[in-house]
Amino acid sequence: MTIDVHAHYFPEAYARFVEPLGLGGRMWPPPKPGEKPAPYRFPAEDTPRRLALMDEAGVSRQILSIITAPYLEDREQALSSAQLGNDLYAEFCAEHPDRFSFWASLPLPHVSAAVEETKRAMDELGAVGVTLQCFCMGETIARPEFDPLFEELNRRKAVVFLHPCQNALGSPMIGDFGLTVCLGASVEDAVVALHLIVRGIPERFPDIKFIVPHFGGILPMLLERLDGQLPNTGLAEKPSATARRFYYDTVGWGSRAAMLAAATAFGSSQLVPGSDWPVLLPFESYKTTFDHIRNSGLKAEEVDAILNTNAQQLLADRLPCGCSSGRKHGVSL
Numbered sequence: 001m002t003i004d005v006h007a008h009y010f011p012e013a014y015a016r017f018v019e020p021l022g023l024g025g026r027m028w029p030p031p032k033p034g035e036k037p038a039p040y041r042f043p044a045e046d047t048p049r050r051l052a053l054m055d056e057a058g059v060s061r062q063i064l065s066i067i068t069a070p071y072l073e074d075r076e077q078a079l080s081s082a083q084l085g086n087d088l089y090a091e092f093c094a095e096h097p098d099r100f101s102f103w104a105s106l107p108l109p110h111v112s113a114a115v116e117e118t119k120r121a122m123d124e125l126g127a128v129g130v131t132l133q134c135f136c137m138g139e140t141i142a143r144p145e146f147d148p149l150f151e152e153l154n155r156r157k158a159v160v161f162l163h164p165c166q167n168a169l170g171s172p173m174i175g176d177f178g179l180t181v182c183l184g185a186s187v188e189d190a191v192v193a194l195h196l197i198v199r200g201i202p203e204r205f206p207d208i209k210f211i212v213p214h215f216g217g218i219l220p221m222l223l224e225r226l227d228g229q230l231p232n233t234g235l236a237e238k239p240s241a242t243a244r245r246f247y248y249d250t251v252g253w254g255s256r257a258a259m260l261a262a263a264t265a266f267g268s269s270q271l272v273p274g275s276d277w278p279v280l281l282p283f284e285s286y287k288t289t290f291d292h293i294r295n296s297g298l299k300a301e302e303v304d305a306i307l308n309t310n311a312q313q314l315l316a317d318r319l320p321c322g323c324s325s326g327r328k329h330g331v332s333l
Contacts, residue, residue, distance in 0.1 A: 001060030002290060003311040005161065006213055006249045006274030009064040009102075010042030011088040018081050023068045028168040028175030028184075030138075040068065043278055050277075051099060057287040058307075061319070062277065064089055065103040065131040065161055073137070078107035082117050090125035097320050103131035103161045111145060115152045122156065128318040129159035134192035135167055142195035147204075154205035159314060161211045164188035186217030193219055197242045198232055209314060211247045211272060215258045219243060220265035247314060249274030250293055250306065254284065259296045268302035272311040 022031065024038035031037060054062065066089070070081030082105050089102040104121030106114040121127040130153065132141050153160060164185040168175030174184045193212050196202060202210070212219070223240035230239050244266050251274040252258040262271060275289045293306055 002058055002273050002307045003315065004054075004059050004062045004275050004277065005211060005272050005311055006163075006251055007062035007064055007277035008067050008279070009089065009092060009100075010045065010067075011085070011092070012042070012044075014066070014081075014085050014088055015040040015042050017084055018068065018070065021072060021074075021077050021081065023070070023072070023081070028166070028180040029172075030167070047096070051096075053286040054099065057285075057290050059273075059275075059286075059290065061099055061101060062275075063101050063103060063128060063161070063315075064093070065163060066105045067163070069108070069131075069133045069136075069163075069165065070105055071108050071133065071136050075107070075110045075113060078110055079113045079117065082107040082113075083120075086117070086121045086125055086127065090121075090127070093126065101126070101128045101315075101319060103127060103129050106130055106132070106149070108132075108136045108141070108146075108149075109139075111148050114149050118149070118152055118156075118158075122158070128315055129161060131161045131163055133163055133165040134188040135165050135169075138167065138170055140195045141192065142199045142201060144199075150201060150205045150208065154207045157207040157209075159209045159211065159318070161213075162189070162192060163213055186214050189214050189217035190219040190222070193243065193246060194226075194230075194239075197235070197239050198230070200235065202242050202245060203236045209247060211249055211314075213249050213274065213276075214251050215262040215271075216243070216246070216248045216266070220258075220261040223265055244270065246270065247272050247310070251276045251280075251289075252292070253280065254288070254292050256292070256296055259292065260298070263296075263298055263302065268298060268305055269310060271306045272314060273307060 019037055019040040022037045024040050066085050070078050070085060072078040085105045093100045093102055104127035106117050108114050118130055166180055166185060168180040168184045169187060174180060189212055193216060223243055226239040247270050248262055248266060249272055273290060275286060280289055294303055
């Protein structure tokens with residue numbers, strides 16, 4: 001059975017809590033100072049339907065992550081948002097422990113608080129790892145001040161699921177042309193992977209396992225070029241070798257070319273199933289998302305590894321989630 005590592009869940013209580021703090025739905029352009037936050041839009045949860053579609057698709061478990069990360073300048077607001085989100089996810093997973101687990105969200109850019117929330121979410125709430133957006137408040141997550149967080153994640157041999165924040169890379173060349181999601185997200189994926197490589201984070205923190213979404217965006221087409229042109233001679237290995245140690249989810253909108261490019265560039269052993277639930281559902285059925293893997297033209301043993309082995313091995317000893325009931329944080333759940 002398949003583990004879907006890239007699926008989302010939208011607790012209404014989290015939306016109500018973070019929207020007044022400015023974590024709304026706007027992606028580009030960023031809100032101006034004093035501007036009213038954009039509405040936080042989220043689909044109503046229909047868990048029976050979700051479970052039925054998982055069964056139809058042969059998906060045994062979804063690993064849930066938040067889309068709107070609790071990244072705020074105010075430390076206490078960021079921490080309260082992260083704690084609430086993680087508690088709500090833990091409660092949902094505890095109601096369905098055989099079907100759902102979650103990636104913990106962290107209150108960045110506040111590193112010490114993020115380290116403490118990592119401990120709480122993984123040790124008390126049963127998170128299987130953490131999710132980091134590719135960028136935090138306009139800056140890369142690979143910046144030096146985040147090293148203590150990577151040290152803690154390395155100590156735990158943690159799995160880190162990356163996700164674009166839909167900021168158009170701060171570029172009007174992307175955002176002003178309406179390309180924030182259809183192009184910008186994939187570029188974010190590749191850029192953050194390269195930031196991690198350039199800063200030597202996989203080398204310095206070798207026990208962290210990173211999952212890059214969407215086949216790594218444009219990264220599969222760049223490996224040889226990076227080996228020849230990346231302007232950094234201090235790396236311990238070729239960039240292509242480091243890139244082949246990341247994992248990549250299979251959210252590709254049915255692109256057989258993207259599937260084959262990623263399998264060729266990274267090896268099928270580095271691909272793990274993902275759906276981006278519920279983003280693709282208006283365009284294709286949940287089962288079809290995974291049928292793309294089955295119908296990719298890869299060898300049968302490669303298809304079986306992607307669907308049924310790679311994620312299980314990556315998350316070994318982290319499942320089932322064993323979530324606790326969480327705390328209420330002063331809001332009505």
